[in-house]
Amino acid sequence: MTRTNGQWRLKTRPVGMVKESDFELVEEPLAEIADGEVLVRNLFLAFEPAMRGWLDDVPSYIPPVQIGEVMRASSVGQIVESKNDDFAVGQIVSGMLGWQQYFVTDGTPGPFGGLSHVPDGIPPQRMLSVLGGTGLTAYFGINEIHPIQEGDNVLVSGAAGATGSVASQIARIKGAGKVVGIAGGPEKCEWLVKTARLDAAIDYKNENVRSRIREEFPEGVDLYFDNVGGSILDDALLGMAERGRITVCGGISGYNDSTPAPGPSNFMQIVIKRLSVKGFILFDHLAQAGQAIADLSGWSASGELAVEEDIQEGFENTPKTFLRLFEGKNLGKQLIKIAEPE
Amino acid sequence: MTRTNGQWRLKTRPVGMVKESDFELVEEPLAEIADGEVLVRNLFLAFEPAMRGWLDDVPSYIPPVQIGEVMRASSVGQIVESKNDDFAVGQIVSGMLGWQQYFVTDGTPGPFGGLSHVPDGIPPQRMLSVLGGTGLTAYFGINEIHPIQEGDNVLVSGAAGATGSVASQIARIKGAGKVVGIAGGPEKCEWLVKTARLDAAIDYKNENVRSRIREEFPEGVDLYFDNVGGSILDDALLGMAERGRITVCGGISGYNDSTPAPGPSNFMQIVIKRLSVKGFILFDHLAQAGQAIADLSGWSASGELAVEEDIQEGFENTPKTFLRLFEGKNLGKQLIKIAEPE
Numbered sequence: 001m002t003r004t005n006g007q008w009r010l011k012t013r014p015v016g017m018v019k020e021s022d023f024e025l026v027e028e029p030l031a032e033i034a035d036g037e038v039l040v041r042n043l044f045l046a047f048e049p050a051m052r053g054w055l056d057d058v059p060s061y062i063p064p065v066q067i068g069e070v071m072r073a074s075s076v077g078q079i080v081e082s083k084n085d086d087f088a089v090g091q092i093v094s095g096m097l098g099w100q101q102y103f104v105t106d107g108t109p110g111p112f113g114g115l116s117h118v119p120d121g122i123p124p125q126r127m128l129s130v131l132g133g134t135g136l137t138a139y140f141g142i143n144e145i146h147p148i149q150e151g152d153n154v155l156v157s158g159a160a161g162a163t164g165s166v167a168s169q170i171a172r173i174k175g176a177g178k179v180v181g182i183a184g185g186p187e188k189c190e191w192l193v194k195t196a197r198l199d200a201a202i203d204y205k206n207e208n209v210r211s212r213i214r215e216e217f218p219e220g221v222d223l224y225f226d227n228v229g230g231s232i233l234d235d236a237l238l239g240m241a242e243r244g245r246i247t248v249c250g251g252i253s254g255y256n257d258s259t260p261a262p263g264p265s266n267f268m269q270i271v272i273k274r275l276s277v278k279g280f281i282l283f284d285h286l287a288q289a290g291q292a293i294a295d296l297s298g299w300s301a302s303g304e305l306a307v308e309e310d311i312q313e314g315f316e317n318t319p320k321t322f323l324r325l326f327e328g329k330n331l332g333k334q335l336i337k338i339a340e341p342e
Numbered sequence: 343m344t345r346t347n348g349q350w351r352l353k354t355r356p357v358g359m360v361k362e363s364d365f366e367l368v369e370e371p372l373a374e375i376a377d378g379e380v381l382v383r384n385l386f387l388a389f390e391p392a393m394r395g396w397l398d399d400v401p402s403y404i405p406p407v408q409i410g411e412v413m414r415a416s417s418v419g420q421i422v423e424s425k426n427d428d429f430a431v432g433q434i435v436s437g438m439l440g441w442q443q444y445f446v447t448d449g450t451p452g453p454f455g456g457l458s459h460v461p462d463g464i465p466p467q468r469m470l471s472v473l474g475g476t477g478l479t480a481y482f483g484i485n486e487i488h489p490i491q492e493g494d495n496v497l498v499s500g501a502a503g504a505t506g507s508v509a510s511q512i513a514r515i516k517g518a519g520k521v522v523g524i525a526g527g528p529e530k531c532e533w534l535v536k537t538a539r540l541d542a543a544i545d546y547k548n549e550n551v552r553s554r555i556r557e558e559f560p561e562g563v564d565l566y567f568d569n570v571g572g573s574i575l576d577d578a579l580l581g582m583a584e585r586g587r588i589t590v591c592g593g594i595s596g597y598n599d600s601t602p603a604p605g606p607s608n609f610m611q612i613v614i615k616r617l618s619v620k621g622f623i624l625f626d627h628l629a630q631a632g633q634a635i636a637d638l639s640g641w642s643a644s645g646e647l648a649v650e651e652d653i654q655e656g657f658e659n660t661p662k663t664f665l666r667l668f669e670g671k672n673l674g675k676q677l678i679k680i681a682e683p684e
Contacts (some may be wrong), residue, residue, distance in 0.1 A: 248609075280613070
């Protein structure tokens with residue numbers, strides 16, 4: 001059977017806000033696979049804010065996506081043809097397979113890893129949400145960078161996003177005294193309190209973040225887990241307790257700026273409050289991924305950790321779905337389903 | 343004998359750059375001292391950039407100086423009258439005695455400490471420079487916050503100032519691989535290389551700081567000790583090595599801004615490079631001041647640590663001398679001599 005592969009390729013480097021037209025859809029027939037190769041059909045694609053950074057031609061922790069290349073992304077797929085003894089038709093795998101419908105590999109890991117088997121009994125898309133990059137980022141950010149100390153007052157921004165929603169709940173599970181999430185809009189805030197069972201939520205679209213932080217934490221924030229940067233980081237800096245810790249996970253507010261936005265005006269709070277501010281990248285912690293996945297699976301199975309996935313549909317909607325991240329539309333992990341298992 | 347006390351009091355809160363006219367000189371006769379009291383005559387006053395922050399009516403690590411109050415400052419003085427058995431006439435003492443010619447106390451520590459005896463054999467002004475607040479700040483900043491690791495590539499801003507000049511040399515003494523200082527103008531840069539024996543100096547007034555950092559540290563900066571903030575911090579962020587450490591000691595570039603200046607645009611380098619950024623305040627480390635003073639005295643006596651003091655003269659020039667800090671005029675510790683020992 002001859003199959004056609006659709007690929008979303010980077011057409012132009014975005015300047016400022018990324019647009020659908022920065023990508024182009026190209027369809028090409030797939031050749032027969034060779035001995036040793038497998039053909040994977042993507043089922044779900046995952047979206048992360050950090051992918052915006054991969055589109056800029058600047059030095060970073062990984063090379064940028066080149067013009068004409070398939071957009072880099074995590075996905076889960078199904079083996080639909082195999083001439084490789086390590087993979088059987090029907091198996092579910094995950095990897096960095098990109099914005100395309102099919103992926104051919106001999107199983108040798110590329111620069112962004114190889115194919116991993118998804119264990120039976122786990123819904124495939126879980127490998128992209130709580131058990132994927134964003135869930136693991138939350139896990140290591142909370143456990144390794146500035147570990148939770150019993151009774152910590154914890155503030156999390158982007159708290160209804162894929163990473164923040166997991167980070168804030170791990171803080172609760174690990175014994176934080178109070179956990180407050182910042183998110184945009186009443187629906188997300190309600191989810192944070194009712195479903196994720198945080199102590200409170202701050203709606204940055206409708207509330208004064210600075211005064212709400214003071215109100216929730218009159219004695220200051222011990223740990224701020226930041227996914228957004230920008231003015232919310234500035235407000236959090238003012239609300240920190242002495243010797244507080246800030247774990248900088250991301251800064252989505254600035255990812256689409258065509259020139260670097262100014263940093264926090266309240267930077268000197270780092271001195272005045274004797275703060276510790278640390279950044280981290282998931283890649284550095286992958287050696288401990290096994291323990292992380294075991295813990296995250298256990299917590300989600302027991303219901304201690306609520307998992308939320310925002311699943312759009314249709315391969316043609318891939319770039320549009322990516323934009324949802326920057327429009328603040330997603331609650332939980334942003335995914336797109338592009339095929340049913342065969 | 344009736345003495346007249348001159349006091350420089352805060353007249354108006356500076357908006358933007360501090361001006362001489364923000365202070366006023368008031369002269370009043372001194373009353374006789376009471377039983378238990380001593381009269382101290384100030385010999386040297388010390389100036390630090392952080393004093394600018396004490397003039398703003400905002401919450402900080404210590405309360406602001408109030409309008410009408412004598413400007414708060416460290417000084418060394420001599421006991422010229424004593425009705426207190428703990429202090430004999432002629433002894434040299436140090437303390438937070440303020441911008442005034444005389445100070446009366448019963449020896450009870452106030453909110454900013456009491457009187458300390460200056461040991462014989464130490465030039466009095468040393469207690470305000472290398473053995474004073476700025477020297478101790480450098481000591482704890484280098485030794486406690488992000489300790490030097492053998493072979494570290496170290497960059498220090500404000501390197502010809504009172505704190506930076508000591509911090510950069512302690513880094514050298516403690517086994518850094520390479521130490522480069524940033525300072526303004528050829529005279530300061532020459533001092534850094536010839537007298538402080540750093541490996542190189544970057545003249546921010548005449549060189550491109552960003553490219554010079556790359557040139558001096560092709561493999562990146564392991565430890566950046568920052569006294570200035572602003573654009574130099576931004577340049578340093580871009581020049582950091584992965585897992586580099588930034589010790590934020592101060593940010594003089596922004597101290598006279600009437601509204602907080604934007605923070606570093608390259609803030610996200612904290613994530614990309616997995617940096618650790620920590621602030622600190624000397625007050626937290628005073629319990630270990632004894633060891634610090636012993637080490638600093640030893641290094642300066644042996645010549646390992648070059649000590650530079652910029653000593654102006656004349657009590658009437660006190661506010662003008664304070665401004666020298668923000669004009670970048672001082673090489674080493676900014677002091678003023680206002681009297682000879684009696």
